[in-house]
Amino acid sequence: MGLFRRRDPLQIIVFQTYGSNAQLYVKGRALEDENIDLTKKNFIHLLINSWKRFETDVIGNCALKLKLPNGDVHEFKTDGEGYFLLSLGKTDLESMCNEEGWLAFEVSYAEESIKRTIQLENRFPGEMLVPSSDSDFGVISDIDDTILQTGMVSLLKWRVLYNTFLKTPERRIPLAGAPEFYHLLHRGASGEKSNPIFYVSNSPWNLYLYLEFFLRNNNFPKGPILLRSLSAFFKRNKLKGPDDRPHKINEILNILKTYPTLSFVLIGDSGEKDADIYLEIAKMFPDRIKAVYLRSVRHKKKMLRVRGLFTEYKAIPVLLVEDSDQAIEHAKANGLIMK
CATH class of the missing domain: 2.60.40.10 (Immunoglobulins)
Incomplete structure (x- = not known):
C-alpha cells in the first residue's frame, strides 16, 4: 500500500x-x-x-x-x-x-x-x-514463564494463545515476588546502585507495547525489551552454527560485547531452552556470569532434563528455584543484593 x-x-x-x-x-x-x-x-x-x-x-x-x-x-x-x-x-x-x-x-x-x-x-x-560505569553487574532476564505466566509448557501451547490474545496486560499477573527480586538486583549489594536490567523474549515486536505496559504496570525495573521480528517468530529455534544462532543467544552476546567489563546474572525458566542457552553462555564467559537462576516448571520430564544439564557443571552458581524467595535468599548469601 x-x-x-x-x-x-x-x-x-x-x-x-x-x-x-x-x-x-x-x-x-x-x-x-x-x-x-x-x-x-x-x-x-x-x-x-x-x-x-x-x-x-x-x-x-x-x-x-x-x-x-x-x-x-x-x-x-x-x-x-x-x-x-x-x-x-x-x-x-x-x-x-x-x-x-x-x-x-x-x-x-x-x-x-x-x-x-x-x-x-x-x-x-x-x-x-547507558549503564553506569560503577554498576555491580547487569541482569539478563527472560520474560515468558519467568516473570510472566504464558503457558509455554502447556499442551499444544493453547495457554500461550489464550493469555496473549484474550487477556489484557493489566490482567496478567507476574510470578509471585518477581518485581521485588528484580528491584533488589537493580539496587545491588549496597542498595544504592542502578544495575541495568535487560528483558529478552522470543515474542515478536508486535507485542512490544503489550509487554512494556505489563512491566510498567507491575512495577518491574525499567529496562530494554529485546524481541524479534514476526517472521523469525515462526521459525524454529535451532542452533545450526555460529552464524545461525537462536534469537536469545544473539541478544545476550550483543549485550556482553557492548559491555565487555560488566558481569551478569542470568534469569530464566526450565520450560523451554533457557537452560541450554544460559549453560552455553556460561561456558563461553565463565568469568563474567555471576549466577544463573532458573524457575522450576510443573513438567517432570523437562525438569529432569534441566537438572541433568547441570549435574556436572560447578563453575558458577546455578539455582533451580520454586519461588522468588529462594532466589532472594541465594542472592543475599552470594553478595548480589543487600542483606
Whole structure:
C-alpha cells in the first residue's frame, strides 16, 4: 500500500534500547496508529486489539529524524517493513542521561515524508540506557514463564494463545515476588546502585507495547525489551552454527560485547531452552556470569532434563528455584543484593 493513501494518523514506536557513552543505538518502527487501548477488558475489544497488534499498516522506506537533548539532529530511513535501526559513534552521551542512565530523545517524521494530515503531534519520545560505569553487574532476564505466566509448557501451547490474545496486560499477573527480586538486583549489594536490567523474549515486536505496559504496570525495573521480528517468530529455534544462532543467544552476546567489563546474572525458566542457552553462555564467559537462576516448571520430564544439564557443571552458581524467595535468599548469601 502507498504511504499517501493512508488515512489513519501516523505514529512512531521507539523501542527502549541500550548503548554506551560512545555508541548511540536507536531502534523502532513507523506505522499507523491503530488506537489500541491496552486496558480494554471487553471480550470483543480484546479480539479487536489482538488483531490490530499483528495486522499493522507499516510506513516503509520513510525519512525520519532523531533529535538529541544537545540539539544534534540525525536523519535516517525505515526499511520496507517500517523498522529502523540507527547506530552511531558519539561522544559523552552520559552527560545527557538521567541518574538512572536513561538518555531521552525524540524521533519525528521528516517534513518530506508527511504528505497528509497527522492528527498527533509529530514528536515521538524514545529512551536509550547507558549503564553506569560503577554498576555491580547487569541482569539478563527472560520474560515468558519467568516473570510472566504464558503457558509455554502447556499442551499444544493453547495457554500461550489464550493469555496473549484474550487477556489484557493489566490482567496478567507476574510470578509471585518477581518485581521485588528484580528491584533488589537493580539496587545491588549496597542498595544504592542502578544495575541495568535487560528483558529478552522470543515474542515478536508486535507485542512490544503489550509487554512494556505489563512491566510498567507491575512495577518491574525499567529496562530494554529485546524481541524479534514476526517472521523469525515462526521459525524454529535451532542452533545450526555460529552464524545461525537462536534469537536469545544473539541478544545476550550483543549485550556482553557492548559491555565487555560488566558481569551478569542470568534469569530464566526450565520450560523451554533457557537452560541450554544460559549453560552455553556460561561456558563461553565463565568469568563474567555471576549466577544463573532458573524457575522450576510443573513438567517432570523437562525438569529432569534441566537438572541433568547441570549435574556436572560447578563453575558458577546455578539455582533451580520454586519461588522468588529462594532466589532472594541465594542472592543475599552470594553478595548480589543487600542483606
